[in-house]
Amino acid sequence: MDKHNFLILIDRYLANESSPAEIRLLEEYYERMDRKGAEISFQEPDGIGVKAAIMQSIKQEPANERNPKVSYTRLWLGAAASILVIIGIARFIIHTPNPTKNQLNIPEVACSKVITPGGNKARLTLSDGSIVDLDHIADGIVAKQAGLTIKKDRDGQLIYTVVAGNQQPKNGQIHYNSIETPMGGQYQVRLPDGTVVWLNASSSLKYPAQFTGTERKVMLSGEAYFEVSKMKGRPFKVVTDKEVVEVYGTHFNVNAYEDEKVTRTTLLEGSVKVNHGNSSVLLKPGQQCGMENGAFQIKTVKLKGIIDWKNGYFLFKEDKIYEIMRKLSRWYNIDLEYVGKLDDLNFSGKISRTKNLNEVLKVLALTGDVKFKVEGRRVTVMP
Structure with missing residues (x-):
């Protein structure tokens, strides 16, 4: 980010000429510097302290962050968790040698209405076919079946609890439940074995109300993050339309949307085995397995970018x-x-x-x- 261009934004702020979006940009940068311990205030009448602090912060950027191909977005919005950081911002500014004040205005987007973000929305389908709309039902017990209770808590989590003395279905029959999030929805489920699943938008998970036998198997469409409870000798399996992911106790993410060309399984902790037909691959933490056209593609990834949706x-x-x-x-x-x-x-x-x-x-x-x-x-x- 060019220092001159950034100072123009500061001068506009001090002259009360900033647009709301420009003010947000400066405030986000202020928050970043505040976390680093910089003593600055946008209330200083002459702006000297603001400029000095920002200039010092720019000088302290690591060399690789000053690379115009990488760094300019960080100087604008780098640590602002609430605003998008875009590499292309630099092309807009760097390719304008002497920007005027008007050239720094934030572009408008033609919107006929305000579209709000998604939230905790899901539909639970019980084994008897009855449907529970989780985003409209009150917190508390939502159903009882097959020796267990199903409870919705205030944080948007569905919790399965096995009733004491009812560890297995009496008739030996497996009762399946499913939870489905719509577009604009997400939800969290704690399964009867203690495994926690975060479902992303437009996803569904089908699972037994109680796990029986020597394995724990669920079926996934869409995207979910799993923290699997360890059970010796009883692997946990996630089945998608392209692969089967087998684990014993670990943290991993599966992206299996139908409109994505590649199904991706990413391991955060422990180990998982990804199976497709007669082929399989064992992943290490930090590795991602892509399944495309029946072939495995393994690579190392940055995990923050994989579970970003789970973290908000x-x-x-x-x-x-x-x-x-x-x-x-x-x-x-x-x-x-x-x-x-x-x-x-x-x-x-x-x-x-x-x-x-x-x-x-x-x-x-x-x-x-x-x-x-x-x-x-x-x-x-x-x-």
């Missing part, structure tokens, strides 16, 4: 605009339309999943490479 934000790393918009479409429950050539657009950044859609799109539009039009729940993406 989106994290993009040189992702294509199509990948980004698919993630946004699931969380904001929107339909997408593309106009023109967009294949070469890649973005990196971070944004809170609590932000309204128009806030996300405004910052994406800062690059100058992409524009958006929102009509109802349809978003048109244009170069």
